[in-house]
Amino acid sequence: MTVALGHILPLERENRWSDLLAVLIERDSKAASKALGIEQENWKRVRREHGVTSKDRVDLILESDGTIEAVIEVKLLSGLGPTQLDRYRRAFPHARHHILISLGRLRLDIERNTDWRCVTWEQVLASFAQSADKWVAETATDWRVYLDQVLPSIEADTQWNSLVDGEDFVLAMRARGSWVFDNLVLPDGVEADFVQSSSGVSWVVRVFAQTLDPSYQVLADAEETLPNRNWPKFVTPEGPRPRGPSVLVTLLQSGVSDSRSFNWEHLYRLWQLMSERRGDWASTAARPRADHDREAIDQLRAAGAPALLGAGYGDAQARISGTCMFGARYRIAADASLREIAAELGKAASLVHELAAVPFR
Template sequence: MSDEQRHPDLSFVVPAANETRWSDLLASLIATDPAPIKELVGGLPDAVRREVTVAGQVARRSDRLDLLLLRDGQQLAMIEAKVLADLGSQQLARYEAAFPEAEARFVLHLGSLPLSLMAAPRWRALTWEDVLSAFSESDHPWVAATARAWLRQLDSLVPRVDAETVWNDVPDDAAGFELALRTRVAWLASRMDAWCELEHDLEQSSGGGAWVAAIRVPSSSLGHKVIVEIQEGLPAQAWRPNPALAYRDRLPGPVVLVGLSQSGVITSADFDWPLLHQLFRDRIVDDSGAVVDGRAWQLTSANPRDAVDRANWQAIVAAGAPKWIGKGYGMATARTHAVCAFGARIQLDPWSTLGEIDAELQALQALIIEMAESVAS
């Protein structure tokens, strides 16, 4: 019997589109042999509960904690399991409030699809690869065999990317296309772990769907940071399937926002527009507003939609800033996500490889450090 034949096929037991099945099988592994998870969660559980209802949310199935590990009746660890889906808005905050006595909190995800935990600092990331690797060493034959087979299946769930992967070399089905873009941004974010000396993160865009890799450095203005953010530049309405035009033929390529962000706000009215203008002077534009930087900046007018944002943008334009500075997200996002950001965008070639994009991001890190230092008080 070949090695391939010795491993059971779990594709029907834990399909990628069904996180409930994944959590069910993991709960079975833990209940059968809890020892392998001890080092990962900080203690040996003696009981596991599934889909624990969050207080006050009985009618909402989405507000049920995936796994609650207990020891002597006490809450040892909470685990929220994800496969291809993202975290819901305020989901972790609701769980944390519902189970305040839990000693540890984890978000379980695929290693190649990390999730942003910036808004939930008391939660820690845990990967399916690490969990299943631990269970594959179990002394229990069924647990070990199941974990090994499950671990082998992970390789087929997410397309592999590397430095040679071309940005727009994506499948033409909607789900495959979205997953391909997510893996590209996730790869760029993982590369930042190796070279980025600044705060950096991977997160879902405020509009949903697209993923963003970001680099941030504090500025001289309270609550503001100089930023680089990269994501696919295809408008949200163009993500829908179109039989007449393949996804790879309509992608404009990754777009990079360079500018200034302000967080912890409910309005963009206090955004520091004069500082934004100052950041671009001399390094990107001269006193007349002409581009002195060699990058492919988008030179179309910014034209913010909100009346307050638009008035503030018009003020820096009147002071000499070019009209293409001021793109980003303002009042609406401040109200819904407590953040706003404005700046200018760079359009990268859709035929760029991830290695080429990574090199551009490294250069942009140096640029925003220089920008921040030039206006430091």
């Protein structure tokens, strides 16, 4: 049955996964309670694709005697929309449980300060595999085997660029970033998240800390260097391979519509510490697009700053997200193991911690 599941449960079809999950829940409510971590075992109704607004539809709702026991959002490859979980939480404030199901090997970093409980597909299927209902147990077991077949197999010693011919390139890279994120060690005061890049299909591991000025943070993000436009759908012997993560360490300003008020002088003060901590910063000269940013960089260079300082995102990013950021880059080797990359980003997090404590003048 495992092979057949691939025909009805492709990773791209989230609705089909939700449909079959609803069947397992209705077939064995006791196993569902264990799988989902909830007390009620006798569902009166399982609803699919329940409308929240004209655009929002929550995946599963479990009801019992007029009470909503659980609101369940299902995720596979897609990320969470801005405030998505908060909107669903407001739509069903009296539900006893709010549950997000996602893939354990494709990390989905949920919104901070949310009361949604995260469980993985791997955990849910493992619980259903213990069902007293033979069909449920066999289906869940085969489903879990199928999941292991279609998701990348990685471990601490997996090299960043050691992709397998024929595997999905995007999934392979996302799984690597997910492993690194899950194995970060952060100093106090430094946070991390794992988000989809605004420029394409890649995912970015970010570590950040608040500075002494509430409008600024120090941010380090790591993203595969190979441009998204060159990412193939599947890995081939002659096709492009990952080049290794690029780490961009920046001073990030928020709450702006352009980069005119960016504090270049403070960035230069941060550079004094950055250059002491690392000597492998990329030497490519920064070339921001906005005239005022180029003028500011020219002034920094006249004061002694290197040409590389100023890499980042200015006016265009500010118009989109209300933030701008400038700093410097370094690269991690493409053949580094995931363990080594997680350790490198741990060092970046320590640097972020130091930079965030530098006083403003």
